[in-house]
Amino acid sequence: MGLVPGYVKGLGVTFRTMTRRAVTVQYPRVKEAPAPRARGVIALSTENCTVCMLCARECPVWCIFIEGHNDWEPPRREGGKPKKGFVLDRFDIDYSLCMYCGICVEVCPFDALFWSPEFEYSEANIAELLHDKGRLVDWLQTVPEAPALEVGAQAKKGAK
């Protein structure tokens, strides 16, 4: 192809691309599934959460707000002493501040936070981006199974 002058080769490239299929995906009608590990939104399972505030403290942008209070929990074994426990009143994540770094999910010692690849939750009014506890629990259904690891990988002991 040495002797074909540069500008003719260029024309060839554009013509060849014209004859091939375009790659555009027309979003509202055709949706591409994001990767299972994609960090779309954070889901919360309130049973695991022990209000230890680690995630709120480790978040670089301070976008997690937690409130809880002490309460007596029914004794596990009947006749036992009521157990001191704590109840989660408020667990808000402000997605207008969140930068999806995933430190909270990693640092949580009780596996209460999970990533879900859901990404279609944009709002017209920015205040609605403050997801309260209810919505975070709703996201739980969209959390996929952790994908199997590549060959040669050593599964971490408590793989999240």
Add this chain to the structure above:
Amino acid sequence: MADETLTADAADAPEEVEVDSARAAVVEALGAQFGDAIVDSHIAKGDLWVRVAPASWAAVVRFCKDVLGFRFFDFLSGLDWLNNPDLSGEKVWDLDAEPTVAEPRILDRGYTGGDTRFQVFCRLINIDTHVGVTLKVDVDEAAPHLDTIVPIFAGADWHERETWEMFGFIFDGHPGLRHLYLPGAFEGFPLRKDFPLLSREIRPWPGLVDKEPMPGENVPESAAEGSLPDGADAALPKDEPKDEPKDEPKDEPKDEPKDEEDSA
């Protein structure tokens, strides 16, 4: 870690001897040329630090460039060794406690550290032998002056403007010391340790922790003197040990009930 001060002619720590003959040679050459102007040098983990007397700063840089072959100008910046008052804002909002004044404790100055609070360090690289040297020089706080190396390395222009803007060191002979990043009317030197980080002063820290009585238990005396105004804003941890504000404030009462005011 290798000991701090390592005079030029002292034998290097044994395990480094065979690794850094090239760097030791550089130190020898500098020592031979400038004698006591080379105040201190340190070799650790395959890297070389040399501290130079402020007077012969430009001369050493020119010598490194012309004779020792350090032709690649990497960067130049400043260091402030004042201890770090609690910039991170991760402290408890103790409304009635008197503000803890950061006592001006100057920390020891890392490798080839001098005794003044400020330092300028510049890094040059010798492309052929892949050896990099970090030249350090002390800058005294009262009159932070240093002569410029722009005539030697034209690339130092922007670096010195940024260091002047961020630390307040005046580089004599610099073609045009004007602001690089900050707006013209900006006063104060942001990268100094005593310059507060405003964004974290205003907002209270969401990871705040305080103690709240168990419902139905006998109300501890802390709650007696004035009820918590609906528990939302006045977070008054009474038995909180007033330790160093900088390090990890609250991780010991693991099962402590958490309540904090929410300011979102």
Add this chain to the structure above:
Amino acid sequence: MSVTTDWQKSAYISSQAADARVNVELETEGMTLNIGPQHPATHGTLRIVVRLDGEQVVWADPVPGYMHRGHEKLCEVRKYPQVNTLVNRIDWLGSFANEVPFILAAEQLMGIEAPPRAQYIRTIFFEMSRIANIALFLGDMGVQLGAITPVFYAFRDREHVLNLIESATGGRFHPNYDRVGGLKEDLPKGWIDEAKDVMNRVRRFCDELEQLLVGNEIFQKRTRGIGVITPAVALDYGLSGANLRASGVDWDLRRDSESPLAWKHADWKVWTHPDGDSFARYWVRLQETREAAIIIDQLLDSLPAGPIMAKVPVKIKVPEGEAYVETENPLGAMGFYLVSKGDLSPFRVKIRTPSFNNISICPWLLKGVFVPDIITILASLYFILGDIDR
């Protein structure tokens, strides 16, 4: 490339002569033009004040700072994992490549070495962020010169690389995948073969661009002999990466500095070009993208099995000391000078970014240049605003 170096000399002399000629001729009142901060040719918000005489530049002065976020101050108040999220927002196109030097500096101070598998995967992601970063530039150089088509090919093929990064790390632009002592998680199943055919696609993309732009006589006429940087001046200003190698200086941190990553396990070639003009910079970057695809293929084949994370305490406290680690980022040599006082957050982090030095050469380089060539030279230097302003 049978190119003699007289391009270099003639362009260099003409740019100096232009300066002399301008103020001798008829005394026309010059025009000061502001290119930026909102201008299509600058990657972000860089403003260049240019004084023109007719269409020729008499004096040019870039004004950075429109995107200064104060990274170095923020690093002093963040813990080490938090700094990792901060750091990959400096050069947001090749963002995994920013995390590596910081983590290596912390590991060097802590005396920890990541397991070999983690080093291999780090190098693979490093080269992938190089492809993602430089592919966009290869397309963008065309747009700056008027050819609208290449940038769409760049975005189309770059998308596959970003999908690969997302499927393994979770984030497309900000993976936040590197940890002190190793990586967050291992690769998902079937990732290696997916990566293989994406690399073939990247090679096809490089051939397409070679035919579309590099071979094109108009492109060559617009970029040869424009913005010539001699090796001595490049070293003075601390230019690094492809800008330095395009001026004939054979220096690549991946080969020359002994970094723990896995470049030494793959054999690949460092490309240089004698001319030092805009064409040379484009050509060297195009070859480097191909080289990155070759490196990734070899590393994927020889990926060792084993753990992904070394034994590291949960709360990372780096012992007292200073360390400087510099790696060959897509834009040039990026280094982190980490000073630690042994507590949770670093005491001082000096971030040496490549674009800062690459753009500081503009006042010297843009003197005596035509207006359209300002855009060519800026596009060929290839800088990212996050890099300059930090």
Add this chain to the structure above:
Amino acid sequence: MLAVDFTTYGWVTALKVGVVLGVIPIGSLIFVYVFLFKMMSHMQSRLGPMEAGPHGMLQPVVEAIKFLQKEDIFPARADRLVFGLAPFVVIVSTFLLYLVIPAGPSLIVEDLDTGIFFALAVSSLSVIGVLMAGWASANKFALIGGLRAAGQLIAYELPLILAVIGVVIQAGSLSLQDIVYAQAGGEIFGFGAIGNPFVLTQIVGFVIFLMAAQAELAQTPFDMPVAESELVAGYMTEYSGFRFLFFFIGEFGTAFAFAGIAATLFLGGWYVPGIEGGLADVVGPLALGGKVMFIGFLIFWIRFTYPRFREDQLQRIAWKVLIPISLLNIVVTGVLKVVF
């Protein structure tokens, strides 16, 4: 009731002008849709507009409406009169071009004896409009764009005209209709089946005409005046609303007209071998349309593939390369004309 006699010259011309005024927007809209929206996007492996109408057919119409409802902003320090008039001057030259393009034996607004001479003279009117726009919008980028446009358009007028002279010599007449007949009738070395489209004998003239037309339309690789990456939008930077629409129509209308002229001069215009008389009036426009589409494809194909020339390279090509070659072409055509 006054009996209006429609066959008088006045009414017939009014009817023809009405048809032409209808053809121009539709023609430029089709050009915009097929080439700028569909072909460009498929060349860049994307689908292009798909929402407005089936497969995005109504996109140009929607675009025009968008421009019409946009506010027509005058920059504060602009010279209001000149700023307002500039788009009309550019549009005038586009509309006048259509008068002389024949679409069939009787489908021509005015068969001027000096048809091609008139067309080329009129096409250079747009330079004034561009200069007015550049100067009046009180914007540095527009000023540079306007001056560059002036330099470029004038520089490429000459090769445009010289390229046409070759055709005129071979056809022996300036009128476009005669040129079409000359191409229909003539034969090359006795083989006259498909007539003698001048592209076969005047290939040099054809290439130079296309390059000069590309420059007249300020399209890549000659789009210095509207260089997006430096001058934002050149002389059109400050325009908005329907004035920008006029510039837009001007650009694509002229492209349609130049493609028409090129098809008439080099590809035999509306002539299809073997079709005569009344039928030609029906088939003619379709044939001309096909040829125009082909030439439009060439123009836009080059536009989407090449980077742009720098100002001085642009001028050097015009003065030192195109003009000498076109002069040589004229001499050769003249000699061959005499010999055969």
